[in-house]
Amino acid sequence: MKILVIGPSWVGDMMMSQSLYRTLKARYPEAIIDVMAPAWCRPLLSRMPEVNEAIPMPLGHGALEIGERRKLGLSLRDRRYDRAYVLPNSFKSALVPFFANIPQRTGWRGEMRYGLLNDARVLDKAAWPLMVERYVALAYDKGVMQSARDLPQPLLWPRLQVSEAEKQQMRATFRFSDERPVIGFCPGAEFGPAKRWPHYHYAALAEKLIAQGYQIALFGSAKDNDAGNQIIAALPEAQQPWCRNLAGETALEQAVVLIAACEAVVSNDSGLMHIAAALDRPLVALYGPSSPDFTPPLSHKARVIRLITGYHKVRKGEGEQGYHQSLIDITPERVNDELSSLLANQEN
Incomplete structure (x- = not known):
């Protein structure tokens, strides 16, 4: 299974996203996980053993640039990803997996992402009080986890490797x-x-x-x-x-x-x-x-x-x-x- 994750753009959020990668790798040991994120994230992603490749996101945090995102998505089609996980809640963050024609595109519904995500989850903030729980929940099929109490414990917290x-x-x-x-x-x-x-x-x-x-x-x-x-x-x-x-x-x-x-x-x-x-x-x-x-x-x-x-x-x-x-x-x-x-x- 080949997986593309559209990662966050903030240091703390990027660190917490590792819990998703660890959970996916535990559930699917043969999975190949690539993460698209700003280039500055590479030093963090390179120390996450679950991540196969850090793919630089060349567009700025606030830039919509639909045309450029389309080109980026089309350039990824040859990689033949099976699944995408979109962690930011913005409309623009869901564009690349859509244009890459990835069969399953998972994320919280966020802002007007109908169609861009074909596995959109509706967020009940009270049921998922922690950001890390919201990330980990995406590793499971829709409807399986109704709240954070349903997640297997303990959660696989972020762990960077340094020798x-x-x-x-x-x-x-x-x-x-x-x-x-x-x-x-x-x-x-x-x-x-x-x-x-x-x-x-x-x-x-x-x-x-x-x-x-x-x-x-x-x-x-x-x-x-x-x-x-x-x-x-x-x-x-x-x-x-x-x-x-x-x-x-x-x-x-x-x-x-x-x-x-x-x-x-x-x-x-x-x-x-x-x-x-x-x-x-x-x-x-x-x-x-x-x-x-x-x-x-x-x-x-x-x-x-x-x-x-x-x-x-x-x-x-x-x-x-x-x-x-x-x-x-x-x-x-x-x-x-x-x-x-x-x-x-x-x-x-």
């Missing part, structure tokens, strides 16, 4: 000391500081950890570099060499390997948080206005800290420097306690 040799080589490439274990911080988040734990809290936690014999690696994109610099600047001068700002300095492939080499990770709600969970790293995940109810970190080694309930759609925090008060209220002491507990469990 020990790769970890050692990447640590050497970025000149991390072998004298101290590395704790990773992911201080960035989409939509700015409202969903970030304050930089001064990260600095206070880093100060404690460096005093305990750790070194700190700060991960993120180029837009998170300033936040990383703020964290380092808030440290005592003698400790600053033990805190490295890698935000914007690493390709995604390098960041994945370095996160895998970390002893543990502290992260805001972000794509890197989901990567850390998929790498099975002890993880403290910090939530404010965004909610873990739909897309929690999928790991038994993850601890979520959140002081409020419900979802709060915000783009600007009401606290100092644009931070959300619910994140300001999470103290470095609380995070350190959770992290210490995770590290102690890791040693046992």
Whole structure:
């Protein structure tokens, strides 16, 4: 059986989609699974053993371009896929499998996709509260799974593969000391500081950890570099060499390997948080206005800290420097306690 998956365009969603690939491979061991997704996803897909090939989606996230999608679909006809799974809910995401003439095209009904999908499922959000459950449900025939309670347990959570040799080589490439274990911080988040734990809290936690014999690696994109610099600047001068700002300095492939080499990770709600969970790293995940109810970190080694309930759609925090008060209220002491507990469990 040959399967084409139209994958998501966000890091966290892409990570959770691996649960579908793992489930399909478990159900159909001989299946060949290709995933079409933005080219930046390749470093993630290449570490998912269930995926045969990552096919770059050359069109932008918001581009309709029906003509180009038709050409893309026609170019895939010779591959003779038996099934397609369309994970985004948009109209345009269902066009390529339709033009590729794939016999069975499965997905949640989404926006006006009648005809494009011939195996369209109607989503009852209450029956499928988690995104990962919605992805996994598509691996089963229509009507077989009525709710998340019907899915076989435990779910096959995302798991990226990184070798020990790769970890050692990447640590050497970025000149991390072998004298101290590395704790990773992911201080960035989409939509700015409202969903970030304050930089001064990260600095206070880093100060404690460096005093305990750790070194700190700060991960993120180029837009998170300033936040990383703020964290380092808030440290005592003698400790600053033990805190490295890698935000914007690493390709995604390098960041994945370095996160895998970390002893543990502290992260805001972000794509890197989901990567850390998929790498099975002890993880403290910090939530404010965004909610873990739909897309929690999928790991038994993850601890979520959140002081409020419900979802709060915000783009600007009401606290100092644009931070959300619910994140300001999470103290470095609380995070350190959770992290210490995770590290102690890791040693046992």
